[in-house]
Amino acid sequence: MNAVANTAVVDLLGVLAYAELTAFDRLAEDARLAPSLAGRAALARMAAAEIGHHGRLTARLAELGADPEAAMAPFAPALDAFHENTRPRNWLEGLVKAYVGDGLAADFYREIAAFLPHPDRALVEEVLADTGHADFALREVRAAIAADRKVAGRLALWARRLVGEAISRSQAVVADRDELGQLIMEGTGDLGGLALLIDRITTAHSARMRALGLRD
């Protein structure tokens, strides 16, 4: 592996490792908004799965000779700011964030991972595999919308805010990390390839919004 690719691998594993750590935090916090003990335990179990992924990623970073803390550090400000600015005010906002926000992020990370050599590509795909919150969030949000149609409008606005915040934060991160940007440009081949990548992510996002019963 050349130096650029190696730096990009460490960057991608680093951002993912920090993302999993914050996902743990956030799910643990949102669990307290649950209307029932069963819902609270369900979110806590998802948080537990995220911290398991975090451990896999930091172990791989150490194996690559990288210091996990140093690999995560550059991404902490952007991810912390994202969560600070998109703190759910209630249980449903938390679930929409888990489904729409994490879905968007996972698609983005997966696209970049496709440019990585094995075994890192497989590791990223494995830690991004759904931990059960997609189905759980879908079920709860659809039930809430069925019970009160007004909920849909508010949650659609919330989802749009999440996406806007996610796009601006990730653009800033990629602009700041030369090797990561280079990996994406080399991987997509040209601007046409990049446009296709963005199109795939956008299409998947629209499908998730429709599945929730929300207009994007």
Added chain:
Amino acid sequence: MNAVANTAVVDLLGVLAYAELTAFDRLAEDARLAPSLAGRAALARMAAAEIGHHGRLTARLAELGADPEAAMAPFAPALDAFHENTRPRNWLEGLVKAYVGDGLAADFYREIAAFLPHPDRALVEEVLADTGHADFALREVRAAIAADRKVAGRLALWARRLVGEAISRSQAVVADRDELGQLIMEGTGDLGGLALLIDRITTAHSARMRALGLRD
């Protein structure tokens, strides 16, 4: 199993299941006080282990024909109040609470579990097995005391407050749950047996305080 024993089993599994759910919450919250990302991940992993135990206990409750939510509900006010009144103000207080408080609680639950038939006795012993926080907390607290002796006095006071709060809350719970009280009285045999049980718990507590380098 007679009806008294069965109610007591459901009570013990119920209080433990809720205790594990709050342990998850508390460890997840205290993780954010960690001075490093590695410490934060370590506490998050312990939280993940607790929620795994919670799942084992609720599965067993369901198997016994009990509704897990209903089994946990009577114990929520006492456990919530305990945590509300013993919220750590910093990383070290959180670790002392995990080590001293959870150690004391685990000893108490284990003594009661000894009166249960199999497989519930084995299940309780299994979920109470240390998830690694004892060693981790010991190491961190001893290092902090070595660096600054004044820390020891403050943490000893804190530990005393934890114990006082734990004793008064658990007395109230046992007084409120007839079958649980009866199980303990029948299990210990007489007041002499009960005194021995309390003595064992107190001795183990003093050993933990000494291991931390604190006077009890």
